[in-house]
Amino acid sequence: MIAQGVEAGGHQGTHRDVPDTDCSGVGLLSLVAQVREAVGIPVVAAGGIMRGGQIAAVLTAGADAAQLGTAFLAAHESGAHSLHKRALTDPLYARTELTRAFSGRPARALVNRFLREHGPYAPAAYPDVHHLTAPLRKAAAKAGDAQGMALWAGQGHRMARELPAGQLVELLAAELEAAR
Numbered sequence: 372m373i374a375q376g377v378e379a380g381g382h383q384g385t386h387r388d389v390p391d392t393d394c395s396g397v398g399l400l401s402l403v404a405q406v407r408e409a410v411g412i413p414v415v416a417a418g419g420i421m422r423g424g425q426i427a428a429v430l431t432a433g434a435d436a437a438q439l440g441t442a443f444l445a446a447h448e449s450g451a452h453s454l455h456k457r458a459l460t461d462p463l464y465a466r467t468e469l470t471r472a473f474s475g476r477p478a479r480a481l482v483n484r485f486l487r488e489h490g491p492y493a494p495a496a497y498p499d500v501h502h503l504t505a506p507l508r509k510a511a512a513k514a515g516d517a518q519g520m521a522l523w524a525g526q527g528h529r530m531a532r533e534l535p536a537g538q539l540v541e542l543l544a545a546e547l548e549a550a551r
Contacts, residue, residue, distance in 0.1 A: 378419025380525035407433030421527035423546020441525035475500030481522035
């Protein structure tokens with residue numbers, strides 16, 4: 372079972388999206404502990420994990436494994452747009468928010484102009500909002516305007532490292548070993 376904390380980037384793993392409810396969710400460490408007590412199957416922790424020490428923390432909290440997403444966005448093999456990769460560590464994009472602005476579903480993204488201007492008004496209307504905004508996002512990417520793109524990222528995005536994926540895995544394993 373995947374236990375996805377609110378720290379996770381991109382679309383939230385939820386089947387419930389009620390517009391007038393709080394989308395703040397539960398933090399990963401608390402969620403892992405709660406899920407571990409409730410289920411008798413393996414638990415994989417996901418959400419904002421960027422370092423080996425964080426992997427050690429979720430394993431200590433009861434997870435059987437960790438799943439990393441944003442940590443690999445800046446990897447050389449990632450298919451993310453180059454503007455998206457650069458935005459991960461750009462001080463201009465210091466924080467993330469949950470929003471429906473780009474797709475109509477709750478998703479965590481770097482705060483940019485598009486999110487600020489449209490996030491507060493975006494309805495829970497997936498996939499309609501996605502289809503409506505897709506041409507705008509594509510045009511922004513083509514024009515080199517990261518302020519108009521969906522820049523999915525978890526809360527730990529500022530710790531992204533531009534490495535080949537294999538080197539990143541080796542580094543994470545070494546950090547995990549050091550943390551243990």
